[in-house]
Amino acid sequence: MHPKRRLSSRASGILSALNIPSNKELSGVYDGQWKGSGEAIESVCPTTGEVLARIRTASPADVSETLTKTREAYFQFRDVPAPRRGEILRQIREKLANKREELGALVTLEMGKIRSEGVGEVQEFIDICDYAVGLSRMMNGRIVASERPGHSILEVPNPLGVVAVLSAFNFPVAVYGWNLALSLAAGNATIWKPSPTTPLTSIAVTSIIAEVLSKNNLPGALAGLVTGGQPVGEVLVGSKEVELVSFTGSERVGRIVGQAVVSRFGKSILELGGNNASIVMPDADLSLAVPGVFFGAVGTAGQRCTSTRRLFLHRDIAPEFLQRLQKLYASLKPGDPLDDNTLLGPLHTPAAVNLYESTVEYLRSIDADILFGGKGYEMTPYYGGNFVQPTIAVPKSVEMSDRIWSTETFAPILNVAIFDELEEAIRWNNAVPQGLSSSLWTRDLRNVGKWTGPSGSDAGIVNVNAGTSGAEIGASFGGNKSTGWGRESGGDAWKQYVRWSACTINFSNEAPLAQGVNFNIE
Ligand code: NAD
Secondary structure, X not given: OOOOOOOOHHHHHHHHHOXXXXXXXXXXXXXXXXXXXXXXXXXXXXXXXXXXXXXXXXOHHHHHHHHHHHHHHHHHHOOOOHHHHXXXXXXXXXXXXXXXXXXXXXXXXXXXXXXXXXXXXXXHHHHHHHHXXXXXOOOOOEEEOOOOOOEEEEEEEEXXXXXXXXXXXXXXXXXXXXXXXXXXXXXXXXXXXOOOOOHHHHHHHHHHHHHHHHHOOOOHHHEEEEOOOHHHHHHHHHOOOOOEEEEEXXXXXXXXHHHXXXXXXXEEEEEOOOOEEEEEOOOOOHXXXXXXXXXXXXXXXXXXXXXXXXXXXXXXXXXXXXXXXXXXXHHOOEOOOOOOOOOEOOOOOHHHHHXXXXXXXXXXXXXXXXXXXXXXXXXXXXXXXXXXXXXXXXXXXXXXOOHHHHOOOOOOEEEEEEEOOHHHHHHHHXXXXXXXXEEEEOOOHHHHHHHHOOOOOOOOEEEEOOOOOOOOXXXXXXXXXXXXXXXXXXXXXXXXXXXXXXEEEEOOOOOOOHHHOOXXXX
């Protein structure tokens, strides 16, 4: 086994702060015990190309054993009173807060996003724990007025069972956090399959939660972990032992997962790709809109599901807007995302660089004007890193069914079109398969009404003078159409993590039938 190698001090400090050994192969399965007998995978740093660790993933037998333990854990946990479940979440919140900086740095090291975004992700997990602690005293049902005398109808939420969380590489902490917090508050057990390219982060997070569970004499399999790729995901998706599959990832895989879950009448939450637009009106405050679009398009190196990929500019302000935006792009320097001054880190994998390059090539082939970028950097801080220049392009066609407009390219490429009327821009906003996030920049209340109303944006997130990315946990998060219609995090999202029963209770001396039906034998 390889780790005779020496880890860079850049990486080793972060791993040791989280007690992750760097001199041996790591176990990538947790069901109360750390284990793993599947294939070994490597965690590779996107900034330097350095191998950070080798992880033993889950074999099919490991997945099925972990599922069995997770179900047993559910049987125990479902009878724990909800406020007591909230107390467990409060303790998890405390542990996460104590390790916020260290975990954030690990996200940066392994995923490649800049440090403040890595820490921000951990903060999201902390915030949703706070939210779920409150929720644990408020997951209420309803009493419905019965048409029959002496009857009550109760709508009762009970724990659902086992929730499998399958997550994407770009939010290796927050997406799991949103799901775990609601799922545990609701009385479920959770089994997590993270992205195969962010296993270290999942091991660090699971270790923190495992400590809390153990301290409270609860089974570790309440928050089980099975690392690995597609085969591990397929077992979870196909298993009747999983009541809810919460899947975050691409539309391509989401389509497969959604169909597989529905074919066994399971429940799913799908959080899939976005293809998000910002619309800038002539009355917009450009001192807000230009930096807002800049962060939306370039933040996380364009690797958020909510990244701004389409920019629709009103003809009157388009030249000035583009000039100011290009100035900001020109000021960006790629750097080590661990360095506090860096705003642009690498793409996550070499495959993402290939996708970026082939998309730029396609833009050139359709004669788009490349206003900025369109290539890698000559000088990057690390030669092994996946750095590319954020790109602004103006395709000739504004036909939204064209591939360049209708598909999500998970890289920092912003396509621009010019419009004359708001209605035209809204039509473009809505003309793509995806429906995650959208934003309108205006100071005119009439535009706001149109944008947020029935003839407005059809996305799950509809912002005004706020960019497409950077949602808070309080509102439910998710998208419509091919983004999958899923909702997670705040709002009413918790209602999907329980099973609902309508309970009619007759406390009278008669047993009348509903709708006045008469079924008496004379
Ligand atoms: P991906 O679809 O390649 O992988 C997602 C997960 O699915 C991974 O854990 C992967 O191992 C697993 N998987 C792959 N094939 C599977 C199968 N057949 N059955 C079960 N599981 C399988 O996505 P990615 O590249 O990791 O992430 C990027 C994508 O995720 C983008 O499209 C992005 O927009 C989307 N995303 C969406 C949201 C949202 O909330 N809407 C949030 C983050 C990311």
